[in-house]
Amino acid sequence: MRIISVRQECDYKEVAAKYIHSKWGNETNYQLYEDSIFGCVSTKEPVPYWYLLESDKKIVGCIGLIDHDFISRTDLSPWLCSLYIEKDYRGKALGALLIEQVKKEAEKEGFERIYLCTELNEYYEKNGFRYIEEGFYPNGEPSKIYEINLTK
Numbered sequence: 001m002r003i004i005s006v007r008q009e010c011d012y013k014e015v016a017a018k019y020i021h022s023k024w025g026n027e028t029n030y031q032l033y034e035d036s037i038f039g040c041v042s043t044k045e046p047v048p049y050w051y052l053l054e055s056d057k058k059i060v061g062c063i064g065l066i067d068h069d070f071i072s073r074t075d076l077s078p079w080l081c082s083l084y085i086e087k088d089y090r091g092k093a094l095g096a097l098l099i100e101q102v103k104k105e106a107e108k109e110g111f112e113r114i115y116l117c118t119e120l121n122e123y124y125e126k127n128g129f130r131y132i133e134e135g136f137y138p139n140g141e142p143s144k145i146y147e148i149n150l151t152k
Contacts (some may be wrong), residue, residue: 001094003101004048010041016050021063023084030129036066046109047078053085053094061085063098065106070099071117071135073145080116099127107150114150117143 006016021033024038040048045067053061069079079101085094106114117135118124121144125131129146136142 001056001097002097003056004052005105006037006052007040012052013038013041015059016052016062019052019059020050020064020084023062024082036064046111049102049105050082052096053089053098055089060089061094061100062099065102065114068117069115069117069138071143071145072137073115073133073135076115076145076147078111078114080114095123096127097149103148103150112149112151113146113147115147119144 004012004016006012008045017034020037021030025033029101036048037050040050047065047067049065051063052059053063062082063080064082065078066081067077067079068074071079071082080099083095084099084103085098104112115132116124121131124146127148129148132145132147134142135145
């Protein structure tokens with residue numbers, strides 16, 4: 001298993017854009033993913049960061065750390081996003097491995113917390129996140145907002 005930082009291994013940016021969009025995107029928003037993922041390679045800003053998880057030369061997962069996740073709480077940042085593990089690789093703590101990578105990167109960049117919006121309550125609580133409030137997507141749909149404190 002190998003975690004690939006797209007920021008550090010920029011040759012993976014196209015693979016990352018296609019893979020992450022295939023898991024989280026729709027027919028109208030590929031450019032959104034591509035812009036963020038391609039942009040992480042050249043930016044000096046602390047976010048975005050995008051990661052792929054590779055096993056035997058095959059991409060089996062992904063995760064991102066972005067400044068905003070299209071939720072009503074635009075004052076909160078950064079956001080963990082796009083965590084995905086292929087079905088055959090689930091149950092092996094690989095999601096937790098990717099979460100730890102994002103936490104380390106965020107802490108290194110000076111962030112004290114990470115946020116996420118999700119309906120997978122127990123999964124993220126098991127990984128140290130705590131519910132803070134409800135937020136809303138641009139279409140009005142609600143989502144639960146969680147945070148994890150990175151400072152000891």
